[in-house]
Amino acid sequence: MTSGELAGVRCDLEDFAAEVFEPFARADQRRWGSVYLRGLLTGGGRKSVEPMAARLGEDGNRQALAHFITSSPWDPAHVRARLAWKMQAAIKPTALIIDDTGFLKDGDASACVTRQYTGTAGKVTNCQAGVSLHLAGDHASSAVNWRLFLPETWDPASPKADPAKVTRRAKCGIPEGLSIVEKWQLALDMVDETRSWGLDVPLAVADGGYGDTAAFRLGLEERGLHYVVGISTTVTAQPGDAAPCTPPYSGTGRRPAAQYPETAQSVKEMVIQAGRKTARSVQWREGSRPGTGRSGVKRMYSRFTALRIRPAGRQIRKAVTGPELPACWLLAEWPAREAEPVQFWLSNLPADTPLTTLVRMAKLRWRIEHDYREMKQAPGLAHFKGRTWRGWHHHVTLVSAAHAFCTLQRLARAPKDTAPA
Known part of the structure; x- marks a missing residue:
């Protein structure tokens, strides 16, 4: 890429950040949102706060970045809505794709981490599980909504509750009163929220983890x-x-149902x-x-x-x-x-x-697997080391924004109607 092309990309990124971070209430949030986004898109290793800060030069304020991503009280739904509007116009989606992915963890300190099955590892292992909703067309797709799955071990009302995990809820910032919600219900909740943003995509696609549940299909x-x-x-x-047919009636008792x-x-x-x-x-x-x-x-x-x-x-x-x-x-x-x-x-x-x-x-549905692979390889979807509920939702939202920016750049460079998959 020439210096002129690189400068153009930087300008595009500034415009993109200004648009999707416009809902932030304060100027410092918009600034650090833009810096964090640039950190996710800068190559060179892991995309947790400390190594990103080391690569960002004069903008690499580790403390400010950590506060922005883990503690700052901004609502990720506002950014996701902006992102969804922008990507709907670019992708012209034909389907909403729903799935979940694992975030492998070594310890038990992060919010909602437990031993559970994840396709990421292909086995039961220690991880978090995130459910996501993507806008998808034939040539591109983009994650626009997320939920962190709360396992039974973190639910004080569950007979399988783990006292140590229940005790950690407050430290991890898990909302008080939040109990286990099945993944298929989280998916329906995201569909409702996405539609409340004004997006009308008439088709949903999901794998057997969701399709086997009749309540999900009926929903x-x-x-x-x-x-x-x-x-x-x-x-x-x-x-x-x-x-159906009605069995013969014997003349006594209730008539048999068809x-x-x-x-x-x-x-x-x-x-x-x-x-x-x-x-x-x-x-x-x-x-x-x-x-x-x-x-x-x-x-x-x-x-x-x-x-x-x-x-x-x-x-x-x-x-x-x-x-x-x-x-x-x-x-x-x-x-x-x-x-x-x-x-x-x-x-x-x-x-x-x-x-x-x-x-x-x-x-x-292959598009959601493509998105997961790209988000984990480049912007570092699974690199976040923070342990809070809020920090997880902030990080996945900004990774989705980074991935969306890359998708827009790809679509802009591709010949009309032939954007690469």
């Missing part, structure tokens, strides 16, 4: 949202053309019964690695089956008013070389939705 439907969510093979359903004549099957069984001949080849995007196609990059494609089904389960049965279960799409990936389908999704998109659209929306 999206109650909000008028379409969804494409991953599910496990244990989800059961009735065929799409199945109809019910389906057959026992619900697992989604895996339903796809296998449909047969591999129902699977069709679908390409959903071009990858980033070299390939042999006309475009010179590897094509992302596989074989997929789509069936109309009626998901079963106690929660769904309680939610419907009549005997008939609501119909939706079951999408299954069944690669040509596999003996069985390998991945499953449910979607309430309309019945006339093309298979290619179902696949493209299901596979759009």
Whole structure:
């Protein structure tokens, strides 16, 4: 990058910081927000306060940066809203993507750290878990909302409460009265907050950790949202053309309720019964690695089956008013070389939705993994050493802002309609 280009980037960063930090009440908050953001974008190692301060030269006031990120009483929601408005205009998102990521920790002092499963490590380990919501389109995505998951061990009302962790709540600044909220409910809360900012994105995408929970899917439907969510093979359903019938009445007692004549099957069984001949080849995007196609990059494609089904389960049965279960799409990936389908999704998109659209929306979830990887590698998403609830939310918000700035720079340099993934 030439000196002129570098100066342009610095000018862009100043303008960007002035816009997203405009809600700050005080000038010193705006100043240190801009400095912290620049520290996250400066290469050279870890992005915790002390090493960043050492790299920032005359702006490297460690004490001021530490106070700004851990103690200063600014509301991260105001910055996130500004960030969401800006990224919506740049990305033109087609979906909200929801997932969670782990923040590995050595000790037990940080807010909400406990032994729990995280896909970051692929096992149960000592970590914090953060749930995030991203605006996503085909060419770019951006994290715009976050929640820190409070485990049972930190909830004084839980039978699994750890007295040492409960005692640390006040020191970590965990809001008084805050109790455990499941991750899927945190996701719905973020959807509500994001929509309160004026963002209207009609589709939600999530993996099986959320899609397996019927209450999460019903929550999206109650909000008028379409969804494409991953599910496990244990989800059961009735065929799409199945109809409930009323058993014969004996003439005594209460009349029997209408019910389906057959026992619900697992989604895996339903796809296998449909047969591999129902699977069709679908390409959903071009990858980033070299390939042999006309475009010179590897094509992302596989074989997929789509069936109309009626998901079963106690929660769904309680939610419907009549005997008939609501119909939706079951999408299954069944690669040509596999003996069985390998991945499953449910979607309430309309019945006339093309298979290619179902696949493209299901596979759009890769963008959140891309965001996590970029935020952890460059701006240091998991580098924060502070131990407070407020500090964690401040840090992830500013890392999201740093990542968004990089995304905007990428989009600005790319030819129109061909921004790189």
